[in-house]
Amino acid sequence: MHADANGTGSPPEAADDFAGVPDAFQRLWTPHRMVYIDDExxxxxxxxxxxxxxxxxxxxxxxxxxxxxxxxxxxxxxxxxxxxxxxxxxxxxxxxxxxxxxxxxxxxxxxxxxxxxxxxxxxxxxxxxxxxxxxxxxxxxxxxxxxxxxxxxxxxxxxxxxxxxxxxxxxxxxxxxxxxxxxxxxxx
Incomplete structure (x- = not known):
């Protein structure tokens, strides 16, 4: 599950839904980790x-x-x-x-x-x-x-x-x- 723009959960997205060459991996979004990326x-x-x-x-x-x-x-x-x-x-x-x-x-x-x-x-x-x-x-x-x-x-x-x-x-x-x-x- 990942948070969408409304903060609600949604299932992981299938790899086939992405641009580029599809692979066998599911994408698991972890927006809570942005605190480490954005942190000064x-x-x-x-x-x-x-x-x-x-x-x-x-x-x-x-x-x-x-x-x-x-x-x-x-x-x-x-x-x-x-x-x-x-x-x-x-x-x-x-x-x-x-x-x-x-x-x-x-x-x-x-x-x-x-x-x-x-x-x-x-x-x-x-x-x-x-x-x-x-x-x-x-x-x-x-x-x-x-x-x-x-x-x-x-x-x-x-x-x-x-x-x-x-x-x-x-x-x-x-x-x-x-x-x-x-x-x-x-x-x-």
């Missing part, structure tokens, strides 16, 4: 970068779970699953190869800690971990390096929001942040 934060400008702003906020307001020396961990404001975390360097760099050795090492260490904490608190069965490098690769905020850590369960809804325009996130972000921060190891 995608330009990489520091003034609009939420990953540059977050460390200046208190942890609860910034959804920050843990702070390191070179990088920090926060909850994704638009999670795929409950507990979807991001690991970001404090420094505004766009690409993994621009990170210093210290930043890369701390991103790795924080990612390992995040996995342990998520297993302990949410009893997840696995993870999707990755970085989308550049807008063309799907980075919602291409100007500031960030790694996704998405907890997964055997029976989760995966990308249900794309299909039914509904997010099944069972807990409030603040509640999840508080739980993860309390379970975070004190020494990295």
């Amino acid at each position: 934060d995608r330009t990489g400008e520091r003034s609009g970068c939420p990953f540059c702003r977050a460390p200046g906020l208190d942890d609860a307001t910034g959804l920050i779970v843990a702070r390191g020396v070179h990088a920090y961990v926060l909850l994704n404001l638009y999670p795929y699953n409950s507990g979807h975390l991001l690991v970001c360097p404090y420094r505004h760099v766009a690409s993994y190869d621009e990170a210093t050795a210290e930043e890369a090492a701390e991103i790795a260490s924080l990612t390992q800690s995040a996995m342990r904490v998520l297993r302990e608190t949410s009893r997840c069965d696995g993870f999707n971990i990755g970085m989308n490098q550049g807008a063309v690769a799907g980075a919602g905020i291409a100007g500031h390096l960030h790694q996704h850590i998405v907890p997964r369960w055997a029976q989760d809804a995966n990308f249900f929001p794309i299909v039914a325009r509904t997010k099944a996130v069972p807990r409030l972000l603040g509640e999840v942040r508080d739980e993860l921060a309390a379970a975070w190891p004190t020494a990295e």
